[in-house]
Amino acid sequence: MRKKFLSLLLATAMLTTVFAGCGEAAGSVSDSSEVSGSVSETAAASSDSSAEQTDTADESLSFPKSDIFKGETDQQTYPLSDEKITLTFWYPQAGSIGTLADYNDSEFFQWMEEKTNIHIEFIVPASGEETQSFNNLFITGDMPDIMYTQPKHQVYRDGMDAAIDDGYIMDLHEHLDWAPNYVSWLNSIPTAKQDVFTDSGKMYGFWSFWDNMENGYADQGLSIRKDFLDKVGMDVPTTYDEWETVLTAFKDQLGIEAPFYTSKYGIDHGEFMAGFGIAPRFYQVDGKVKFGPMEEAYKDYLTLLHDWYNKGLLDPDFATRKSTGVAADNDMMLNDKVGSLIDWGTRMTDAYISRGATNPEFWTVAAPQPKLSADAPDPAWREVDNNYRDIQAVCLLVNANSEHLEAATRWVDCFYAQDVYLNANYGIDSEEGTVWYKADDGHRIGNYDFRYSNPDGLDSATVAAKYWAKNPPIRCEAAQIEQMPPERAASYAVWSKYAPTNYIPVTVTMTSDENAEYTQYYTDIDAYIQENEVKFINGERSLDEYDDYRATLIDMGIEKCIDIRQASLDRYNNR
Amino acid sequence: MSSVSTAKPLKKKFTERLKKDFKNHWQMYLLALPVIAYFFIFNYAPMFGIVMAFEKFQIKKGIFGSRFVGLENFQRFFVSPFFWRLLRNTLLISLYGLLFSFPLPIIFALCLNEVRNKKFKKTVQTISYLPYFISVVVVVSILFDFGKANGLITNIATFFGWDGGAVISSAKWFRTLYIGSNLWQHLGYNSIIFISALAAVDPTLYEAARIDGANRWQQTLHVTLPGIASTIIVLLILRLGQIMGVGYEKIILMYGPSTYETGDVIASYVYRTGILDADYSYSTAVNLFNSLVNMVVLFTANFISRKVNETSIW
Known part of the structure; x- marks a missing residue:
């Protein structure tokens, strides 16, 4: 009779053991929830880009030459794949999705799928659980093809070098021929060399940049x-x-x-x-x-x-x-x-x-x-997490064991081409006149009224999620400021008054x-x-x-x- | 099960007896199979991971490849500035919890048992276990709302002389709120098992007691309580088995920097180091220590109970 409690007892005793070992996501509130939305919103600080270009320094720390300036000519050929393939994309932007159900509802990503013939399956961890979700990717052995990370919060526990040495993350340095647009950016930015290599001369992933730091600002x-x-x-x-x-x-x-x-x-x-x-x-x-x-x-x-x-x-x-x-x-x-x-x-x-x-x-x-x-x-x-010089604290990683290694690398590289990143920042080409319009000299300006007094009654966050890519690898600073009425835009100058040299x-x-x-x-x-x-x-x-x-x-x-x-x-x- | 233990006279080999028993009762074994599989897959197999506590675990190298470091992880925990505080908080929250939330459901069940109006009794019982079905997330949000600087609980506390501001962010109030809300949520539900035990007490005993002239109080004391004593003791031992097992879910929802001092328990520490910081070896070691303490308490309680009143869970 009493024996029937034995099983109960066992259950109790075991439940208290080793829950750390299993890779199940737990809890809904985490102390590191500061991760959630803030990347999107921080901005550029002007800093003296004093470091000179040291092309000839170390042979291992180099990337191919490119005479294309900041991705002005797209060097990928489309579609990226003849047959439709699906890539998984870990995209911790739950805080920015507004009322959309899935990032595939975004006009930009639909346009991107049509252009590249690559379907993206978005994996969006719950807001506040980004870090633990990222840790779990390494344990479960079920790693997405591409990961959007903020290295301050989400980094392989043993460091960036180890993530490559242990065979989880692709060393981009070995595959730069798949990333011509990215290379053109690295060539265009004098300080890039110092930032994009790890201490042992590897390239951890695609770092994000601002398109133009001349007028750097904090937002x-x-x-x-x-x-x-x-x-x-x-x-x-x-x-x-x-x-x-x-x-x-x-x-x-x-x-x-x-x-x-x-x-x-x-x-x-x-x-x-x-x-x-x-x-x-x-x-x-x-x-x-x-x-x-x-x-x-x-x-x-x-x-x-x-x-x-x-x-x-x-x-x-x-x-x-x-x-x-x-x-x-x-x-x-x-x-x-x-x-x-x-x-x-x-x-x-x-x-x-x-x-x-x-x-x-x-x-x-x-x-x-x-x-x-x-x-x-x-x-x-x-x-200034998101902007030290031109670089943002966002890095897109490619899974070293991805079935579509080349396609994944090329897909990320697309974002460094001008025609793609303009669409990502302002809205796709066909939305001219609604989501964005052309200034007299031909450059794009976001439509402020469309965003903040949306004709469909969408709130500003949903408009952003629906019509452009949230925080694309190249972010246009003008997209943030220029559209605003002068009294709003002035805030950036106020916040950027002092340089964050420390x-x-x-x-x-x-x-x-x-x-x-x-x-x-x-x-x-x-x-x-x-x-x-x-x-x-x-x-x-x-x-x-x-x-x-x-x-x-x-x-x-x-x-x-x-x-x-x-x-x-x-x-x-x-x- | 009993057929195995009573087949004593012919003491054959265990495997032989098992074989015979299996032949006779294979249906029973079939019925038990899913449960055995469950325990093996979800409880015994993962126990292998305990090895990590003695290693400097690296994901790539895995459990077999990581370097063995002996008790280093345990040492790190024992010298940690938080060690005593975590141990104290875990034990105190459990003990206070036991002190209040164990006897109250019994008393509640006894009171209900004395109610003669069936309809009233059913209504009270239903209402009392309704909070059990509210998600802990909701319960904690309610606490946050009532406990803020001008919330209900803070206002009541202030009326009685409290002057420390929001109770929800005060370390002094953490345990009270934690245990109080637990009690509110689980009182009715936890009393169900006692109510059913009470229903099983033989009515003829009450009749005999009444004939002997016992009043209601004496009947409770001499018939009802002894009738459910074994249930109470077994449940008490099981509760003692969880003495270190304060769940982390409600804690991490409730605590904050201002309440770490009384609210941070081993489970929440394991959550932070293991799940958030991916320090797998260390958190496994901490949790293993926790389970060991737990086991010692359980065995001691069971031993004492067996000696004192011959009721035990094995």
Whole structure:
């Protein structure tokens, strides 16, 4: 009689064992959900493209010559395949799909299929599960032909080199003859060599570029409600003291619930803190790697936030917000509960109105990164993940074991040809006059009204997903700005006011051993920091203990992490 | 099963007895086959992966090719600054959970058992287990809504003197909210097994007790409770077997940086290191440690129970 419980017991005991081993996707909320939409929306920072072209340096670090400038002439022959083939494409853009059911509903991808005779089966992981979904691709042995990755969040655990050595990812260097359009880009960009090769001289995949960085800009930054500012009779603040005055006025005079909206960690991407001369985590000053929380100025910044929290100037519920990075809770934003935040350019006023903001006066404007005082040094850091020089932190990988290796490589390469990337950025040729129109000199301009007051009543995100490719490998910066009314486009100049010179490029790579040691320490350190920063801000932990806190970080191995980052940055600088 | 154990006098070889038994009862074996296959495929075969805990696992090299490192992964966990906190949080959430959510369904079942109006009893029972069918995601969103700075629970807490702001982002409230919402969700459902055990108590015993002059309370104490005691103990031991098994799903939905201190448990840590950071060896080692502690607790509980009141699960 009792024996029948034995099986139950076994089931119970076993269930608690080794769930880490099986490759099943679990949980619906992940801490790294900042991955989700943000690639799409960040933009170009002008940086001194000083590195000179070193054609003759190392024989292994070279690509064929091309006299075609930036894919102006498409060198692929179409269709890419005589018979219809299907490729699988891992495309973590769940946050950008709008109300479409599948990216094959996109006019651009339909056009692309007709042109290339290649059908794409999109694999779109759920929003917030991108990283774990990517990890699982390697375990399940069911790897798609092409993968769209953000190496900051999605990289093979042992590093980029190892992904190639272990036979998962194709070394593009060996197959550049299939990628003539990409080669033309590499030849057109002076700094490409430093970024596209790994430390051991391999090419991990197709890196993404901006079409033109001459007028580089950021499309993410501080955003403040202009209508609120007008009500309290103030100007856009530029120093921390002015910010405090403005936020206090929002709170006292207008009763705004969250005068300044922060992410759930209380720490932004660095846009706001950079005035203190620091960054949220690792950054560099003249080639020397530093770690924000170890700096004295970081304590000052937390002291300021703690003070603001006590005064009710921060969102009282910040620690429970789902958002880990930019952009506020939609409902709060639309219901006038947020006074200022860090936001994406494409989410400004008109986007909120297309999402249903009902206040007729709703109006946000960009604010520059604040400084300590008017004559203090310029902020030198902001999140420029998607644009360091011309390069974006997006890399398209080809599965080394793909059945259609050549077709997959050529398909990705198409995106580097001008006629394809123009269609991808603005809308396909036949949509001239609706989705885009021609300027007097013949170049394309996106139709702003079509996007933000769509005749079919689609919201702006769905329009983007339906008529062009979200974040194609070549992104036209003009597609973002030029279509906008001048007062919107001006925000990019405001956000780009200071150059993010302290940023560490995402193309810096660690070796497999470094990777293993680094993650061993840093995973715990990162969790510890997130937790304590929230406590320092809301006062659960006193800032008097900051020295103890730093000592704990050292015990946990932060100095080794800094050393590793330093070593990898040095190698990068010597590439 | 019993036929095997009672065939004692002729002590033949096990295989021989099995063969004979199979011949006589092959239909039974056929019926059991899917279950055996299930346990083998989904529970025993994956156990092989435990080997990873003793390796520096690399996906490419696989379980056979990766370098053997002995107890290195375990050492790393034991010296981790989070070790004691994870252990403490896991145990406390479980123990508090056991303390509240184990006896309450029994009491609830006993109370219902005393209700004479059948219609009322059925209604209460149905309502009580309705929350069980609500997804945990929804339950957690409700908690977030009620627990924010001006939410219902925070307002009630503030009325009674709490001044720490949003309860949902306070480490001090994490366990209360976690266990409280669990209780609300599972109380009715968990009481079903006791209600059915109560139904199985022989009515003639109550009759005899009444003739002996026992009142309702005495009947409960001397007839009802002993009648369901074995069910209670077996379920208690099974619960003890899960003492380290706080599920990660609800935790990772609920916790945040501000509540890691009391909310981060071994399971959520394994989730973070294993699933998100792809540190497979280390997370396997941590989880294996968790299961070992679990097993020790289970065996101890079973042993004590067998000694004390001769009820045990094996």
